[in-house]
Amino acid sequence: GRRVTVRDIAAAKERHEKWPMLTAYDALTARVFDEAGIPVLLVGDSAAMVVYGYDSTIPVTVDDLIPLTAAVVRGSQRAMVVADLPFGSYQSGTGEALATATRFLKETGAHAVKLEGGRRILPQVEAMVAAGIPVMAHLGLTPQSVNVFGGYRVQGRGQAGDELMADAKALEAAGAFSVVLECVPEDLAAKVTTSLSIPTIGIGAGDNTDAQVLVWQDMAGLTPRTAKFVKKYADLATILGDAARSYADDVVGGVFPAPEHTYH
């Protein structure tokens, strides 16, 4: 079977079909999500927090994310893989953005890139689209700007909603193939979704976006604390913790390895 493409994503909006996106950072989880039918996998710069243990996305680098992205491509067969461009790898201009996006596509096999921002990064979006690189945009709570926002809080209330709408329309005109809307009021997300012909992907943006995305460790219950917008579909922290405790008990008690785990 072939991979999901930007054309499939566009067609889904015309058919009013909603679709799920998940993050992935390694080959085995990419394979599980791919086989579960998740059409788009994002190697998010959230790896800064859920893989590398930083307390924001600011510190993670291109060199940190390239091996994770390559692993997700190798682990999946059908999903479109989107590479998140980390803080400081595209803001300075079109040359930097093109060089970074090119590294991701050539060195990892990713099929598209994602970057944060609206009208202030239009030249970068246009340059990448002109170079043949599909671009996913990201508006609202853009975590790389946490130091400007003064924390992780809802964005786009009141006047800021008009600014977000203008950013979304400008990104569509610049050729972005989709836009993530993070932590914005549901009515704003709904308005943006009907105003654009490209799909919106919501996270904390209500149920009227074309698609949804969650960080997989959040939805699977591995992350200790999560935002209000996260639904927990499993309790992996408990499952893994129980497995580790059982293993430890077995080793200490001399129960593992048993004869069936042993080469005679």
Ligand code: KIV
């Ligand atoms: O880095 C990330 O995981 C993201 C998604 C939450 C959209 O940008």
Ligand code: NA
């Ligand atoms: Na991100």
